[in-house]
Amino acid sequence: MLITRRTDYAIRIMRTIAENDSEGPISVREIAERDSIPYQFARRIAYDLANDGLIKVTRGARGGAELSRDAKDISMRDIVIVGQGMPICSRCSKEDGWCENEDSCSVKTALEELDVLVNDYLAKLSLAQVIRPEEDRPYSTKK
Secondary structure, three states: OOOOHHHHHHHHHHHHHHHOHHHOOEOHHHHHHHHOOOHHHHHHHHHHHHHOOOEEEEOOOOOEEEEOOOHHHOEHHHHHHHHHOOOOOOHHHOOOOOOOOOOOOHHHHHHHHHHHHHHHHHHHOEHHHHHOOOOOOOOOOOO
C-alpha cells in the first residue's frame, strides 16, 4: 500500500495537533509552517479531518484545531481513510472486472488477505502509539 502525499500530510497534521493538545487549539497556519505543508493544502485536509470528526476547528483569535477525542481513540486507519480512502494493496482485490482472470486467479485471494492484514494493523495502531514511541504497538519489532 502506498501512502499518498495527502495522507502523509494528514498524518503529520494529526500528529502536530496531538502533540500540542495540552496547550489548546493550534492554528492551521502554524501547523502548516511546523510541518512544511502548503497552507491551502493543509486547510483542505483540516477541513476533511473535521468533517470526518477527527478534529474540531474553532474560528477566531483563540481558535484553531484540536483533537475531537483522545489520541488513543483515533486509529491510523481513520486518518488514512480521510487522506486517500479505504486502504487497499491492489486494485484487483477491490475492483470487480479490473482483470479478466479474476475468477480463476489465486493471487487475488492473497491480495484480499493482505488488505485484511493492513486494515487490521492500521485499525489497531492509534495516533497515541505513533506520537509516543514508548507506547506498545501492535506487531512491534522492538525486543
